[in-house]
Structures are given as structure tokens and as C-alpha cells.
Amino acid sequence: MRRLIPDLSETTVGQQLDSYRPWECAHEDRPYLAMNFVATVDGRATIGGVSGPIGSDADTAMLVGLRTRFDAVMIGAGTMRAERYGRPVADQAVRESRERSGLPPDPLMVIVSGRLDLPWDAPLFTEGAGQVLVFTASEVEPPDTATSLRVVHHEDDVDLIAALRHLRHEHGVRAVLCEGGPHLFAELQGLGLVDELFLTTAPKLAGGGAPRILEGELPAAGELELAWLLEQDGELFARYRRP
Ligand SMILES: NC(=O)c1ccc[n+]([C@@H]2O[C@H](COP(=O)([O-])OP(=O)(O)OC[C@H]3O[C@@H](n4cnc5c(N)ncnc54)[C@H](OP(=O)(O)O)[C@@H]3O)[C@@H](O)[C@H]2O)c1
Structure with missing residues (x-):
């Protein structure tokens, strides 16, 4: 892998992330929040309905x-339905490296969900490892799950500002990696809650009606500053942050 920006050199994912410590950037009232997406060159977030x-x-x-660098991983219900997550850090060695970093x-x-219509048979809920916290606007009670599950109910819609405040103050979450999807990204961006965006652009075209990485209205164009750009086999790995 080559680093193209801010300087030219050989690098690896591990070297790039070794000194990346987002938990040190926590806001007083909410965690530091980074988005992560992969897109085609035409900006599409799915091929055949998945990423x-x-x-x-x-x-x-x-x-x-x-x-390995965040206290929490957050997704919207649409992403959970499409991608059917399992345990986010499946590898024991990676979990140990998190612990060495104090995580x-x-x-x-x-998970952020309006209707609580989640794939309860997905490995995330059935594996019995780790912890899941769902913010929902639904009053429906979830089924029993093998994995430890807590549900926080909001009225009407999930208030994302309050949800992030809850993560910061009730769970000590200092940094959140949000892995989408496009509707949750639009909401978080619109509320000014996104600090960084990691975006992989794969040398592929998808076309069709696949969603883009951000789907929804924004109150204003979001300005981004390019913090790094990496390349391997024609695939570009950008890290943007709010100027
Ligand atoms: N390329 C990538 O990196 C990438 C990343 C993530 C996802 N994806 C793809 O994106 C697609 C899913 O897109 P999406 O936009 O539907 O996903 P999404 O943003 O993950 O989910 C949208 C859903 O999240 C819930 N939600 C979001 N904000 C809410 C709020 N404030 N209050 C209550 N509920 C809220 C709602 O759930 P309810 O439906 O429960 O009401 C809403 O329908 C999938 O095909 C997935 O594969 C691609």
C-alpha cells in the first residue's frame, strides 16, 4: 500500500492506524464520531444490495x-437487515490488541432502529458474545437474545443527539465508528455530528439504482478536508475530516 497524501511513502493499514487514537478526541457531550464507507467510482454503496x-x-x-480503534460500532437498522452483522471483532488476537490500547x-x-424490525436470527444476536445496545422509537419488546441486549426507547424518532449523549455519559463511549448506512449518515451529517469520514473508493462501477453513501437532504453542503490518501491496486483509501 502506498501513501500519496500527506507524503509519499510505503505504508500498511496497521502502520496507518497504529497512532490513530480517536478516543482521545471525545467531545464533552458526545463521542468522537467517524463514518466508514466503501463506494464504487460512481459513488454507489451497494452491489446486489450489499456492500x-x-x-x-x-x-x-x-x-x-x-x-480496533473505537469503543463502539454503530449502524442503522437498514444496514443490519442487509448485512446481518455478527460479532464486530471476531478475532481473539484483535480483541487482545484492543485491550492493550485500553479499549x-x-x-x-x-443499532439505531425506528421499527425494531431487526434480523434477530443474525449471528450478532445469536452468538452470545459482546454487547448490543439498540436505540429505537418502537415500543415493541425485543425477543430474548443469546447476546446481551439493552434497548433504549425514544418517542417518534430516535433523537441522535440524545443517543450519542447517552453513549458518552451512561456507557463511557469516547469514540464511535459508524458504518452506515446512507440514511443514518445523512441524519448524522445534517446534525453536525460527523467528525471524520473514512471512504474507500474501489475501481468499479455499479450503476442502476443502488444507494449512494449518503441518502437524504443536508441543510448545507458539507465541507471536508483530506487528511490522508492511500492506494493499493487502484483502490483509494481516503480519510476526510471536518475542517
Ligand atoms: N457501502 C457501504 O459502506 C455501506 C455501509 C452501510 C450500509 N450499506 C448498504 O446500505 C443499505 C442500507 O441503507 P439504509 O440507508 O436503509 O441503511 P441505514 O441508514 O443503516 O438504516 C436506515 C434505517 O435506520 C433507522 N433509523 C435511522 N435513523 C433513525 C432515527 N433517527 N430514528 C429511528 N430510526 C432511524 C430506520 O430504521 P427502521 O427501518 O427500523 O425504522 C431506517 O429505516 C444496505 O443495502 C447496506 O448494504 C453500505
Whole structure:
């Protein structure tokens, strides 16, 4: 892998992320929040309804690497339904490396859901490892799950500002990696809650009606500053932050 920006050199995902310590950037009232997406060159977030076919093994390494650097991983219900998550850090050695950095072995898995229509048979709920916290606007009670599950009810819609405040103050979450999807990204961006965006652009075109990485209205164009740009086999790994 080559680093193109801010300087030219050989690098690896591990080297790039070794000194990345987002938990040191926590806001007083909410965690530091980074988004992570993979997209095609035409900006599409899915091929065949899921994100897996877009990126390479290097993108998977970046995703896994990023998950070693955050207290919590957050997704919207649409992403959970499409991607059917399992334990976010499956590898014992990676969990141990998290602990060496002073992080809990498993990131807290956070799901934002309006209707609580979640795939309860997905490994995340059935494996019995780690912890899941669901913010929902539904009054429906969830089924029993093998994995420890807590549900926080909000009225009407999930108030994302209050949800992030809850994560910061009730769970000590200092940094959240939000892995989408496009509607949750639009909401968080619109509320000014996104600090960084990791975006992999794979050398592929998807076309069709696949969603883009951000789907929804924004109150104003979001300005981004490029913090780094990496390249491997034509795939670009950008890290943007709010100027
Ligand atoms: N390329 C990538 O990196 C990437 C990343 C993530 C996802 N994806 C793809 O994106 C697609 C899913 O897109 P999406 O936009 O539907 O996913 P999403 O943003 O994960 O989920 C949207 C859902 O989240 C819930 N939600 C979001 N904000 C809420 C709020 N304030 N209050 C209550 N509920 C809220 C709602 O759930 P309810 O439906 O329960 O009401 C809403 O329907 C999938 O195909 C997935 O594969 C791609």
C-alpha cells in the first residue's frame, strides 16, 4: 500500500492506524464520531444490495483495523437487515490488541432502529458474545437474545443527539465508528455530528439504482478536508475530516 497524501511513502493499514487514537478526541457531550464507507467510482454503496462485493481484502483489513480503534460500532437498522452483522471483532488476537490500547475487548454494538424490525436470527444476536445496545422509537419488546441486549426507547424518532449523549455519559463511549448506512449518515451529517469520514473508493462501477453513501437532504453542503490518501491496486483509501 502506498501513501500519496500527506507524503509519499510505503505504508500498511496497521502502520496507518497504529497512532490513530480517536478516543482521545471525545467531545464533552458526545463521542468522537467517524463514518466508514466503501463506494464504487460512481459513488454507489451497494452491489446486489450489499456492500461486500465492492471492496477488496485491503478494504476489509481497513474495516477490521478501524474496529480496533473505537469503543463502539454503530449502524442503522437498514444496514443490519442487509448485512446481518455478527460479532464486530471476531478475532481473539484483535480483541487482545484492543485491550492493550485500553479499549474493551469487544466494541459496544449500537443499532439505531425506528421499527425494531431487526434480523434477530443474525449471528450478532445469536452468538452470545459482546454487547448490543439498540436505540429505537418502537415500543415493541425485543425477543430474548443469546447476546446481551439493552434497548433504549425514544418517542417518534430516535433523537441522535440524545443517543450519542447517552453513549458518552451512561456507557463511557469516547469514540464511535459508524458504518452506515446512507440514511443514518445523512441524519448524522445534517446534525453536525460527523467528525471524520473514512471512504474507500474501489475501481468499479455499479450503476442502476443502488444507494449512494449518503441518502437524504443536508441543510448545507458539507465541507471536508483530506487528511490522508492511500492506494493499493487502484483502490483509494481516503480519510476526510471536518475542517
Ligand atoms: N457501502 C457501504 O459502506 C455501506 C455501509 C452501510 C450500509 N450499506 C448498504 O446500505 C443499505 C442500507 O441503507 P439504509 O440507508 O436503509 O441503511 P441505514 O441508514 O443503516 O438504516 C436506515 C434505517 O435506520 C433507522 N433509523 C435511522 N435513523 C433513525 C432515527 N433517527 N430514528 C429511528 N430510526 C432511524 C430506520 O430504521 P427502521 O427501518 O427500523 O425504522 C431506517 O429505516 C444496505 O443495502 C447496506 O448494504 C453500505
